[in-house]
Each structure stands twice: as structure tokens, then as C-alpha cells.
Amino acid sequence: MGSHKVCLSFDFDAMTGMVARGLKTPTPISRGEFGAIGVERILRTLEDSNILGSWFVPGTVIKTYPELCRKIYAAGHEIGNHGWTHVPPASLSPESEESGLVRANEAIVEITGAPPAGYRSPSWDLSPVTIDLLIRHGFVYDSSMMGHDCQAYFARTGDIVHDEEPIEFGKESKLVELPVSWSLDDFPHFEYLRMPNSLAPGLANARLVLENFLADFDYMQRTEETGFLVYTFHPFVVGRGHRMELLEKLIEGLKKRGAEFVRMDEVAREFLAASENRT
Numbered sequence: 001m002g003s004h005k006v007c008l009s010f011d012f013d014a015m016t017g018m019v020a021r022g023l024k025t026p027t028p029i030s031r032g033e034f035g036a037i038g039v040e041r042i043l044r045t046l047e048d049s050n051i052l053g054s055w056f057v058p059g060t061v062i063k064t065y066p067e068l069c070r071k072i073y074a075a076g077h078e079i080g081n082h083g084w085t086h087v088p089p090a091s092l093s094p095e096s097e098e099s100g101l102v103r104a105n106e107a108i109v110e111i112t113g114a115p116p117a118g119y120r121s122p123s124w125d126l127s128p129v130t131i132d133l134l135i136r137h138g139f140v141y142d143s144s145m146m147g148h149d150c151q152a153y154f155a156r157t158g159d160i161v162h163d164e165e166p167i168e169f170g171k172e173s174k175l176v177e178l179p180v181s182w183s184l185d186d187f188p189h190f191e192y193l194r195m196p197n198s199l200a201p202g203l204a205n206a207r208l209v210l211e212n213f214l215a216d217f218d219y220m221q222r223t224e225e226t227g228f229l230v231y232t233f234h235p236f237v238v239g240r241g242h243r244m245e246l247l248e249k250l251i252e253g254l255k256k257r258g259a260e261f262v263r264m265d266e267v268a269r270e271f272l273a274a275s276e277n278r279t
């Protein structure tokens with residue numbers, strides 16, 4: 001029987017997601033601040049379950065909550081780069097994207113003593129230069145794209161996208177992509193967000209979301225020899241009672257199914273090693 005792995009990933013955005021949307025008044029700030037409460041709860045759950053996860057933390061959050069980030073790292077979890085602010089790279093100039101990437105790496109080094117292996121873009125929207133920047137700055141993997149649901153692949157650079165002609169795919173790079181999906185992310189299911197031109201209803205029933213989350217694992221186990229799923233949580237989202245129960249039940253259900261819980265850097269390095277053996 002092949003191995004079916006699960007990465008539990010946590011984007012500790014605190015208030016930066018609100019700030020990036022221009023929401024800087026006391027209530028949205030406090031909504032992000034609740035993330036720090038969520039982190040403590042999640043750390044307890046992961047410790048009780050003997051699971052190591054991957055955390056992506058914007059540089060400004062590391063600087064706001066250095067002790068909490070040290071605690072995450074000391075528990076054995078991985079800390080990845082999630083930008084300096086939470087503004088998605090697609091809306092930054094290449095210069096500010098690169099300086100933010102470097103600054104965020106420096107903040108991580110202060111906590112862990114080493115640059116991160118992984119990057120995840122705020123709001124999952126890469127710019128045309130992100131992959132090249134990640135390679136130049138020594139990253140092993142990115143986790144912001146959606147080209148598969150349970151297999152790693154090499155990210156491409158240099159795609160040319162035409163409006164009215166077929167896309168021209170660029171070259172495969174050596175950067176490992178560990179794909180994600182909005183369907184396995186807590187945020188769109190649960191967060192009610194009213195903006196001037198949009199409304200995200202959120203507030204889904206956690207039991208139904210749990211059913212979806214487990215069904216993706218069941219399908220992978222049934223149809224793929226090996227594979228991995230990345231679940232994405234935000235402490236300010238999943239940290240509330242009924243959603244913490246979802247997290248606990250998810251872990252329980254996945255364990256019952258024989259899932260192996262791993263950090264994302266392990267999956268990326270394993271994929272790299274396997275691809276080197278093939279060539």
C-alpha cells in the first residue's frame with residue numbers, strides 16, 4: 001500500500017490580512033489579534049496529537065508576536081515565508097516584492113537561525129516574477145498554486161498568457177510546488193467579510209466542511225498510489241470553538257484512515273530527491 005500524507009498548514013496572518021484590505025479600525029484589528037489566541041489553542045491540539053505542521057507568518061507578524069513565533073518554532077514546527085506584509089505579490093512592484101521577501105526572511109532567521117525552505121504568497125496570487133525571485137533567494141518550495149490537488153510538481157516560469165490565443169507554457173523550474181486549494185482552506189468557508197463591493201458570506205456549518213475535508217482524503221486514498229493533501233488554516237479563523245472541534249475531528253478522522261502527518265519541507269525535499277534519482 002502506498003503512503004498518503006497530510007500537511008497541516010497554518011497561516012498566522014493576525015491583523016495583516018485586514019490591514020492589506022484597508023481595514024485598520026479597532027474592530028478588524030482585534031479580529032486579527034484573536035489569531036494569537038488561536039495559535040495557543042492550535043499548538044496545544046497539535047502537541048496532544050503529536051503532529052508537526054508548517055506555519056507561514058508575515059514578517060510584520062513575526063515582529064509583533066516574536067515570543068509566540070519562537071514558541072511555534074520551539075515546538076518543532078516549520079516557519080515559512082508569507083511576505084513582509086499581507087499584500088499579494090501580484091499587486092506589488094518587482095522591487096518591493098523582492099525587498100519584502102528578503103526582509104521577511106531576515107525576520108524568520110532571527111527566530112529559527114536559518115532561512116526558510118518554503119514560501120506561500122499572501123492571498124495566493126503570485127506575480128510573474130515570484131518564482132524567479134524564490135529561486136534566486138534559495139527557496140526549495142512554493143505553496144500558492146493549484147495545478148494539482150495531491151501531487152507535487154515543478155513550478156513553471158515564463159508562461160505567456162494571451163487573451164485570444166492558446167497559452168504558451170514556459171519552462172519548468174527547479175522550484176517545487178506543493179499545491180493548495182480554496183476548498184481545503186478554512187477562510188472562504190468560515191469568514192464573514194463585508195467590503196464596499198463584495199460580500200463573503202462564510203459562517204459555514206463546520207460539520208459539513210469536515211465532510212468535504214475528509215472526502216478529499218478518501219478520494220486520494222482510493223485513486224492514487226501515493227499523494228499528499230495540504231490543509232490550510234488561519235488561527236483567527238479556526239481558533240473559535242466549533243472550528244477547533246473541526247480541526248480535532250479532522251485529525252482524528254485522518255489518523256483513523258492511516259494518514260501520515262508531515263511538514264511541507266519534508267514533502268518538498270522528498271519530491272526533489274525522488275526526481276533527482278529519476279534523472
Ligand SMILES: [Zn+2]
Pocket residue numbers: 011012013017082086121122123
Ligand atoms: Zn495569509
